[in-house]
Amino acid sequence: MSSTTRRVDVIIVGASLAAAAAARRLHDAGMETLIIEKRELPRHKICSGILSPRGHRFLLENFGPIPPQALHNPTSCRGVTFHFPSMVSMSMDFFGGTTPHLHRKYADHWAIESSGAEVHGATSFIRLQQQGEEQIVTTRKKGGDEVQYRSRYVIGADGPSSPVLRSLYPDYPQQIPWFFVGQKFHEIIDCPLDEAYFHFWFHPELGHYTWSHARDGRQIVGVGFKRGDNFHQRHQHVANYLQDKHGVRLKPADVDHEGCAENFGPSLINRYVFGKGNVLITGQAAGFLNMIGEGMSCALHSGAIAGEAIIEAAIHNRELQPLYRDMIATEVRRTTDQWNPLKIAFGRPHEADFPAALMALPLKDRLNVLRDMWRFVCLYKEFKWGREIMRESIARLKYGHYPGQRWL
Numbered sequence: 161m162s163s164t165t166r167r168v169d170v171i172i173v174g175a176s177l178a179a180a181a182a183a184r185r186l187h188d189a190g191m192e193t194l195i196i197e198k199r200e201l202p203r204h205k206i207c208s209g210i211l212s213p214r215g216h217r218f219l220l221e222n223f224g225p226i227p228p229q230a231l232h233n234p235t236s237c238r239g240v241t242f243h244f245p246s247m248v249s250m251s252m253d254f255f256g257g258t259t260p261h262l263h264r265k266y267a268d269h270w271a272i273e274s275s276g277a278e279v280h281g282a283t284s285f286i287r288l289q290q291q292g293e294e295q296i297v298t299t300r301k302k303g304g305d306e307v308q309y310r311s312r313y314v315i316g317a318d319g320p321s322s323p324v325l326r327s328l329y330p331d332y333p334q335q336i337p338w339f340f341v342g343q344k345f346h347e348i349i350d351c352p353l354d355e356a357y358f359h360f361w362f363h364p365e366l367g368h369y370t371w372s373h374a375r376d377g378r379q380i381v382g383v384g385f386k387r388g389d390n391f392h393q394r395h396q397h398v399a400n401y402l403q404d405k406h407g408v409r410l411k412p413a414d415v416d417h418e419g420c421a422e423n424f425g426p427s428l429i430n431r432y433v434f435g436k437g438n439v440l441i442t443g444q445a446a447g448f449l450n451m452i453g454e455g456m457s458c459a460l461h462s463g464a465i466a467g468e469a470i471i472e473a474a475i476h477n478r479e480l481q482p483l484y485r486d487m488i489a490t491e492v493r494r495t496t497d498q499w500n501p502l503k504i505a506f507g508r509p510h511e512a513d514f515p516a517a518l519m520a521l522p523l524k525d526r527l528n529v530l531r532d533m534w535r536f537v538c539l540y541k542e543f544k545w546g547r548e549i550m551r552e553s554i555a556r557l558k559y560g561h562y563p564g565q566r567w568l
């Protein structure tokens with residue numbers, strides 16, 4: 161163990177979008193902030209890269225125009241197209257026009273660098289000890305020794321498998337179901353799917369999460385399912401389906417396929433994790449994930465709130481957790497509203513108009529879509545989320561917010 165023990169105000173674990181937003185706030189407030197990232201920077205991040213309009217506004221307001229190298233081709237996305245087993249397809253444009261198709265490797269690096277905070281790449285978070293107000297964070301530089309830092313505050317912005325969260329709540333991974341999402345890249349022979357849209361299938365036989373879109377001259381075919389299933393078989397099944405039903409003719413997948421674990425679920429049932437004492441959890445680590453797996457906008461917003469909560473706590477010498485939980489309630493509302501059936505039926509929680517697209521269909525198609533969606537939702541029955549979603553939706557109606565007692 162190295163004897164180096166530097167002290168900073170805040171350590172942020174993970175160099176992604178939640179981290180960039182938090183770091184920006186903290187650096188601007190004059191707090192010495194160190195970001196540690198386990199991978200070499202700029203680092204790759206598996207992601208479709210379709211930023212929601214709200215996320216786009218956040219980046220513009222906080223970091224300025226997105227540089228061209230931070231975009232994939234096509235550089236923008238018009239909206240989403242939902243496909244159903246009854247072969248109805250409905251396209252919905254995002255409110256306010258197209259949004260950027262981010263190349264996460266360069267977009268995240270640009271945002272992190274622009275935050276002004278100090279960043280150490282190839283440096284892994286190893287463990288955390290809380291000593292009253294003081295946090296002792298042990299890290300390891302790739303191929304090097306362990307290095308300890310001390311700080312007053314720590315932010316875990318370290319994604320779905322969050323090691324910071326695990327260090328606070330070692331049993332948490334056993335408390336939620338885990339999913340695997342994977343994607344393969346194909347050269348295109350013929351693809352009738354409109355490349356201006358992100359395509360998503362509500363098809364229970366294809367899996368829990370099935371998508372496709374164009375990127376840099378190739379077609380992505382992605383599948384998500386409960387952890388433990390076979391990625392290659394699942395992917396092949398979807399590729400065959402796209403060929404048979406949609407006339408999508410692709411060459412065999414390239415070698416560079418990829419996948420990761422996903423903590424899909426906490427935002428549906430209002431079971432977020434926000435940390436303990438002076439350690440905050442934010443972004444997808446906290447459970448933020450919008451409809452169709454859009455997680456960048458809520459990562460940016462929740463990250464910024466984590467930064468602001470620390471500034472408030474430090475300036476006014478207040479307890480951090482109650483402050484953060486009070487401030488983060490707005491983002492919980494926005495995210496969980498997206499899954500709330502009452503909000504979906506009577507509000508407009510999404511950034512594209514699903515009810516209008518549905519009502520534009522002929523009556524027969526509309527009924528088919530509703531039946532297909534119900535069958536798709538039944539795929540999730542085993543997780544027993546239905547009753548919890550209804551209970552939280554009623555609480556939202558009654559109190560105007562989602563109860564914070566369910567958060568860790």
Ligand SMILES: Cc1cc2nc3c(=O)[nH]c(=O)nc-3n(C[C@H](O)[C@H](O)[C@H](O)COP(=O)(O)OP(=O)(O)OC[C@H]3O[C@@H](n4cnc5c(N)ncnc54)[C@H](O)[C@@H]3O)c2cc1C
Nearest residue numbers: 174176177178198208209210285318319443444455456459
């Ligand atoms: C296949 C796929 C497609 C997606 N498509 C979209 C999309 O089109 N639009 C959208 O908005 N969202 C999409 N998402 C979701 C989105 O990528 C995430 O919600 C978002 O990146 C979460 O951001 P974050 O800042 O919370 O954490 P992450 O982006 O997960 O970043 C966490 C960071 O922490 C680092 N880290 C982890 N462990 C350690 C450690 N021990 N030490 C140091 N650093 C560590 C990681 O390397 C990583 O850089 C997609 C996700 C997947 C998997």
